[in-house]
Each structure stands twice: as C-alpha cells, then as structure tokens.
Amino acid sequence: MEDEIKFILDSTKEAMDNAVAHLEKQLMNIRAGKASPSMLGSVKVDYYGTPTPLSQVANVNTPDGMTISVQPWEKSMIPEIEKGIQMANLGFNPMNNGESVIINVPPLTEERRSELAKQAKAEAEEAKIGVRNDRKNANNDIKKLDISEDMKSNLEIDIQKMTDNHIAKIDQIFEKKEKEIMTV
Known part of the structure; x- marks a missing residue:
C-alpha cells in the first residue's frame, strides 16, 4: 500500500x-527583443530531399543583439536555408553574403x-x-x-x-x- x-x-x-x-x-x-539562435528552432531545411532542422545543417549564432548569423556547413545549402527561414513564416527577411545567411531582427x-x-x-x-x-x-x-x-x-x-x-x-x-x- x-x-x-x-x-x-x-x-x-x-x-x-x-x-x-x-x-x-x-x-x-517566444521572442523577447534580443536576437537568439532559439528563434530559428522551428526552421526546417530541405537537405537532399529530407526536411532537416536548421541546427543540423548550419551553425546558428548571434554576433550582436539584433543579428542572427547562419553559417552553413555546405555553401550549396545557402538558398535552401533562406527558403526554409522564409517558409517558417517568422517575419524575418534573410540575406546572404555568399558565405552565410544574415538576419536582421527588427525591434519589436x-x-x-x-x-x-x-x-x-x-x-x-x-x-x-x-x-x-x-x-x-x-x-x-x-x-x-x-x-x-x-x-x-x-x-x-x-x-x-x-x-x-x-x-x-x-x-x-x-x-x-x-x-x-x-x-x-
């Protein structure tokens, strides 16, 4: 008992x-003003036909409080990463500089x-x-x-x-x- x-x-x-x-x-x-890698936690990227979490195909970090930098392990993944971020509908506009994808996080x-x-x-x-x-x-x-x-x-x-x-x-x-x- x-x-x-x-x-x-x-x-x-x-x-x-x-x-x-x-x-x-x-x-x-849930975003709270500052940029953070967890904001992209829900992003899936088409990795050779398989939807894969962004964190498994790239390094995600925040160089400052208003920017998220996504450094892919394969440069060929840059367009797929951009597409994945836009498809996640987070309200971010990714830009690429040929090496990585940069997201400026607008203030709330x-x-x-x-x-x-x-x-x-x-x-x-x-x-x-x-x-x-x-x-x-x-x-x-x-x-x-x-x-x-x-x-x-x-x-x-x-x-x-x-x-x-x-x-x-x-x-x-x-x-x-x-x-x-x-x-x-």
Missing part, C-alpha cells in the same frame, strides 16, 4: 515537473510586444491546466485505494500543496518572461 501511495505521489510530481519544463521550452521560442513594436505577452500567458495557462489535470488524476487514483478516509484526505492535501507549488512556479516563469518581453 505504501508503495502505491509513493508511486502516485512521485508520478504526479514528475508529471507536474514536466508541465513546467514544457512551458519553459515553449517560452524560449508595442503592439507586437503585447501579442507576444498574450501568447506567453496562453502557454502559462496551458501549463496550469496540465498541472490541474495531473492533480485530478492523482486524486482519482487515491480514491481507488483501499485506505482510510483520513489518509485519503491527507494525501489530497499533499497533492494540493504540490499543485499550488507548481502553479506558483509557472506564475514566476511567466512574470519573468512577460517582463523580458515588455522591456524595451
């Missing part, structure tokens, strides 16, 4: 941690900043929903156990504390990202 309870609590904590980790990964893709407008903040908020809400679903599943698993009502009640309180901690963590992550996005 102890093992079952421990398993339910551990798997619930793991699922909630995964929701938080997923949120952090999603927020990395106030309107675009609030759109990105809304997008970040939606991601945070998704993560909270995931955590609440994990809580519900754990509570359902506890109800099925053959233990006293007091013990069930105590376990539900523990799960609620776990839920509150994870939701507070999600709020912190979102507030940090929102501040990052809204800072000019």
Whole structure:
C-alpha cells in the first residue's frame, strides 16, 4: 500500500515537473527583443530531399543583439536555408553574403510586444491546466485505494500543496518572461 501511495505521489510530481519544463521550452521560442539562435528552432531545411532542422545543417549564432548569423556547413545549402527561414513564416527577411545567411531582427513594436505577452500567458495557462489535470488524476487514483478516509484526505492535501507549488512556479516563469518581453 505504501508503495502505491509513493508511486502516485512521485508520478504526479514528475508529471507536474514536466508541465513546467514544457512551458519553459515553449517560452524560449517566444521572442523577447534580443536576437537568439532559439528563434530559428522551428526552421526546417530541405537537405537532399529530407526536411532537416536548421541546427543540423548550419551553425546558428548571434554576433550582436539584433543579428542572427547562419553559417552553413555546405555553401550549396545557402538558398535552401533562406527558403526554409522564409517558409517558417517568422517575419524575418534573410540575406546572404555568399558565405552565410544574415538576419536582421527588427525591434519589436508595442503592439507586437503585447501579442507576444498574450501568447506567453496562453502557454502559462496551458501549463496550469496540465498541472490541474495531473492533480485530478492523482486524486482519482487515491480514491481507488483501499485506505482510510483520513489518509485519503491527507494525501489530497499533499497533492494540493504540490499543485499550488507548481502553479506558483509557472506564475514566476511567466512574470519573468512577460517582463523580458515588455522591456524595451
């Protein structure tokens, strides 16, 4: 019985941690003013007929806060990289200098900043929903156990504390990202 309870609590904590980790990964893709290689994370390039992530055919770095430089490992890939960046519909206009692809990242407008903040908020809400679903599943698993009502009640309180901690963590992550996005 102890093992079952421990398993339910551990798997619930793991699922909630995964929701938080997923949120952090999603927020990395949301632009916050400065150029970063992760902005091109979703770009796929046609590499000899196979859609391949950009990071597997080129070096992506940021020489300064407003520029992304894509240095392909094969010069013949430059047109494909340009096409891949345009197809990803990120609002970037790639230019090539014969050696690499250069992207000037325009500064964000106030309107675009609030759109990105809304997008970040939606991601945070998704993560909270995931955590609440994990809580519900754990509570359902506890109800099925053959233990006293007091013990069930105590376990539900523990799960609620776990839920509150994870939701507070999600709020912190979102507030940090929102501040990052809204800072000019």
